Amino acid sequence: LKTPLKQVATSQLVLTERQPDCQPLTTPPKPKETPPADPWTPTSNLKMLISAASPEIRSREQRRQLSDSSSEVLQTKHCLQEHLLGDEYEKSQPSRKEKSLGLLCHKFLARYPDYPSPSQKSYICLDEVTEELHVERRRIYDIVNVLESLHMVSRLARNRYVWHGRHNLPQTLQALKKVGEENKYIQQIQMIKKREYEHEFDPDSERNEEMASSFGSSEQSEMSFVELPGVEFRAASVNGRKYKSLRVMSQKFVMLFLVSTPQIVSLEVAAKILIGEDQLEDLDKSKFKTKIRRLYDIANVLSSLKLIKKVHVTEERGRKPAFKWTGPEVLPNTQDTKLEATSTTCSPPISESITSKEQCSKALFPSKGKQNFTRHSSLIKLVKSIENDRRKIQSAPTSPVKISASTYQSLPVFPNTIAQFPAITKQQLEGQSKTAEEMQMKCALSSPEAVPKPEPSQQPALSQPLGVCPASHSSMSPVILPHPQSGVSYAIYLHPSQAHTVTTYSPGFMLQPLPCANVTGIKSNNSKILNKITTEEGDNQRGPDDPTKSLAAEERPEMKSETSSQRCLKRSQALPENNLIKRRKSDEESLDTSLTFFPSGYLIPLTHCTHGNKAECSTKEKAGVCSVQHTTYSSPITGVIPMPASELKTVNIPAFHITPLNIMLSPNSIAAAPVLSNSCLNTSSTSSAPNPSSSALNFMLQHIGLIPAGVQVPANPVLQHVPVSSQSENISHSSGSTNVQEGKVIEFTFYSPINESNFLFSLQFLQPKEPQEPQAITENFFRTPGGPNTEPAVSANSDGTQRTSQGTLYIPQRKLEVSED
DNA sequence: TCCTCCCGCCAAGCA
């Protein structure tokens, strides 16, 4: 019922006239501040104008209306209480939802324009707001604090704030992202997730020390408010409770989104990180609960700002509340100019402050010389780290620069991103950045907008922001992952840059079948299967017969009983052509959350014959031609994975273990000697289990080091599936996310031209339950004949070909769904 | 039952 000031209050005249007593930096007297509580009618408009014209009339009116309205409210309340029974009175009260912080924030935001004219400052009077919104002052502080964290408002004086709107938002987000990267939030998230899984499988194991040391090493216990050039920070208790302030929490929370890929953060993880930075040692439940409460407060405000959106992440451990970033994309370049621009006006001349760390951070976050706030510690840390790195580079010019995942992520794709730093740091960084950039360029990290799609002939390359250099086989580190059911461990090759983050357990991979061969490759693949994202919004947009939706609902019960070919047929039938565009669109929409949900892991493509032509495809594949007919697909997002769309199945390894490696398979092929596997055939499983494709083969061969990078081996025509133990088969396959049946073993052989040997590999899809020590068979997997420490496990295949080494790659399945409320 | 988060106590800090 209140007048939205948005339309009229932006006028400086009206504002100043309505709040004549509100001089900057002074606390206005409370009663005089109270504005008339009239609805927005022509009459009230007239009153407002009259009031504006005459301060006397205005104050008289205000006093009268204040007493009127307050007595009216009291009277009405009294009457209600008298005339209504207790229950009825309670019912007449606004419901909890109507009083929610989110709704309140909406009302609050409606009062002010998103982009106020810079020349006309909008002032916020807390008393006025509390009065008009009929809300306790305490609640307004919650909102204002979060808005302050985004520099949408800033405090002028007691009771008085300035409304900046969204003008500062891009800059703020830039700064927050940067600080988030510098604080290594990605690593922290990974550490927490890793610990979660370790705890899940070994609840008795206490790894707090590791955790604590991890946080301790990040030296960020005293992280404080991130300021923005030109936006002054005058918190009431600057030196007191600032570290626990909702402002700081809000900023950290936002940072987590900005550094995450995809930008989904669960409350649990956020709370742990926020606690972890304070004091990890007393990580007790009440503290955790308190943090969660505060995060809800913050999240409500951020949601009202449409910066985040609530989702649910469903993992094996259950459904977790999480939030997804829906705010503006934070581009690496936009801040340079702004920061530099503000630097020129707000900070000392750059030439004066080249060597000082403090001045460096000043250049990053100048604030008109005011000293009554804290500089962000990470800025100093950043410079320190830069200097250290630089020293290392200079002292060991031929040594490769160790670049962490987060560094990679924060590094620009293009050299001009260096300009994110002010000129002063630019100079300091130059030495290091060049090296990093060179590596970066070599890695061919691609940005979908700017980097052309790679040619199929390119060498294995990377994509995703969180990239590492293409894994040459020699630099890959095997990580052994135990698996209890089989008594066998599985293993993954990791890029060395990631190997240090890996311990003994990976919580599992996700296998993704491609639901429809002509749906665009990886994107569809990922978005459809890896993570199921359902939004009310999205659901509403879809028609009742939307295949995307109906499939999700239909597939689950069918999974257990239908063969994959039947499912494929159904899919193809359920996907009329005119729906494909829609579907593709929805795929693209959900890509940001699904494709990169795990920002890491090998993309292991496996053949999946779909679209009703499985039989045909199988036949062809057996004849060795199937893979040739596949159309090559290159993801416009990842840009580096040309592979047959119908082969796309990805195995994603959770972020806290492995950096993403998207392998581009070269079309250059060499002939490989087909070798028959000696595995016994199981017809039932053959019909439903997927075949490893040439892509899978090549991926593995290249990265295990049996064929050179850039060389491709066609799919082995004899790819067989062996039955698995009943134990494995008994695991129910509840997820509709994949049609790869748990427990299935895919076995295939190949000939390595490098080693001149035949190799047999098995892929088994299992659900991990408990950790187990790595066992010998996994080691075999990595042995190459004639390796330094091994005796080749030579055995004879059924056809007499020699099997020189054998191993099993166990790939446990992991369900992970994201759903939005 | 658990998630969500309103509500208000009360302490720190400011004028």
Add this chain to the structure above:
DNA sequence: TGCTTGGCGGGAGGA
């Protein structure tokens, strides 16, 4: 000393 600011956690509504 009174007021503002805001940390904090109990406990209730809602799913």
